[in-house]
Amino acid sequence: MLIKDLPALRNWLVTTLEPLCGAEPIGLANNILRLFTRGGSFKILRRSCIRRLKNILNESTVNFVDQLFDNIENGQYISEKEKENIPPKPIKNTTKIFEQQENNREIQSISKSTTSPFTPINRSIKRTYSSMSENSSSTKRIQYSYSHLSTDPVSLSNTHIISKIEILRVYDIKSIYIKNILDFLMDLPELYSLTINVIDNIDDVNIFYIKIFGLSKLTFCQVEYKSIPNKTNTNYLVIDATIFSPLQQLIINADFPTNSLDILFSYLPQIRRLSIDRLTPSTTKEVKPIIMPHLKHVTLKLNNIKFNEFEQIMKNFFENIQILSINTNNDQDYIQATKWEQLIINHIPDLSIFSLYYDGIDNTTSIHNHFQLNELIENFNSSFWIERKWFFNYQYVDEESSDGGIVYTIDSYR
Structure with a gap:
């Protein structure tokens, strides 16, 4: 289909x-x-x-x-x-904005130019800027988006207006324009919320993050890009002891290697919420534990990470968290109740909300009968789990094309 x-x-x-x-x-x-x-x-x-x-x-x-x-x-x-309640879909030809500007030689270097690299905007945004220029002192929030761009370009050459941008969302950008965008961000001293969606591979992820972490008022950031970390690549992130980001919430919708977590956290002393869509296993580097006193909410989708490696990650960085959401499809140890009990009691004592989704269908470690899965789930019915109101359910699948089970927590916090 x-x-x-x-x-x-x-x-x-x-x-x-x-x-x-x-x-x-x-x-x-x-x-x-x-x-x-x-x-x-x-x-x-x-x-x-x-x-x-x-x-x-x-x-x-x-x-x-x-x-x-x-x-x-x-x-x-x-x-x-539903479309009315979600951000409008980005246009497909976003990168033509930069191509047109380069062809017209409107900008030589975005960081030095008085013309925004995001010149074409829709009429509603144009009205927002017009009204703001008349009463800028009462304006608290300015949003920039590529969504539903008009074919009628509007030049934002007023650097006073551009410098006051606080929220910026950039969608469907080709990686060849990332350098220009990152340079442009340096001219936004009031920026506190940033969303960047790159549609292809970023060659130098380290520079990408360092530029973002260098923004002095940024407290929220969501990034999406394509870059598959190599297990032997110890330079995915490189530490810079002079940069400390004020970020409080970071969402990474991309592959991110476990051996760069310590460097990531070295930039984020104020981080409170972290979400990584594809945390990947890695080797060749000893990861240094870092105490993250403010980090309370963690969401991780694990990509072929064994439970013992995950357990070490929790010990290294996440001992102060209160909310944990895990999505994994590998290693039956993730549905061993006693392993979770020992980890939580000894290393995550403040955990109050716990969500687990384990997909054991079609894995090499698939559970091959309904009774085996049921026995594993019964271990989650002890007083430890009941007292915390963490309840589990499962579904066993036995088909010609697949077998195994799905184990998931039942949300008791609704």
């Missing part, structure tokens, strides 16, 4: 699943997407989807699956009503 826009479908799945079940919606959405990537007829995929979800969504299963397949067939992954 052809999926025209996989990220859009994933967003729709997370949004739709969240109110329907107690399972962690991101992990469940990823599991559904993986089913579609295997291929197969419409009928087989639909039957497999119902079978996997029936113990999670219960009576909502059939209606959800019908809606899912209708949306896939029609290419309508998000309803019009």
Whole structure:
């Protein structure tokens, strides 16, 4: 079955699943997407989807699956009503903005130019700047976005206005323009919120992060890019003892190696919330423990990281956290209750909210019978888990194309 826009479908799945079940919606959405990537007829995929979800969504299963397949067939992954409640979709030809400027020689160096690299903007943003220039003293927040850009370019040559930008969102950018964008950020002394989405590989991730961490007022940052760290690459991040970022929340929607966590945290003494979409295993470097007194909320999607390596990461950096969300698909030790109990009691004593999504389907360590999975889950029913109100459920899948189980926490905090 052809999926025209996989990220859009994933967003729709997370949004739709969240109110329907107690399972962690991101992990469940990823599991559904993986089913579609295997291929197969419409009928087989639909039957497999119902079978996997029936113990999670219960009576909502059939209606959800019908809606899912209708949306896939029609290419309508998000309803019009939902579109009003999410950031508008970026335009596809964002990079033409830079190409046009370079061709017209409007900018030689963005950091030195009085012309913004984001020259074309829509009319609504133009009105925002016009009104702000009349009453700039009362303006508290300025947002820049590539969303729904007008074909009528507007030149923002007023450096006084540009210097007051506080929120910047840059979508669907090619990596060849990253240097210009990063240089431009240096001219935004009031910037406290930054979102950057790069559609291809970034060659030098170290420079990318150092430029961002050097922003003096930045407290929120979300980055997305394509760069697969090599296990032997110890220079993914390089420490710079002169830079300390004021960031309090960082979201990394990209591959990030475990052997660079200590360097990452050396830049972030004030970090409170961290989310890494693909934490990858790494070797060749001894990671130094760092006490992170302000870090309280951690969300990690683990990519082939064994539990013993994960356990060491928790000991090195996360002993003060209060909220932990883990998504993993490797190593049955993640569903060994006693291992979690020892880790939490000895090293994460302040943990109050815990979310786990373990996908054991089609792994080399798959659980090969329903009774084995049930026995493992029974160990999560001890007083340790009940007193903390951390409850688990599971689903066993036994099909021709796959076998194994999904284990997930039931959200008792709704």
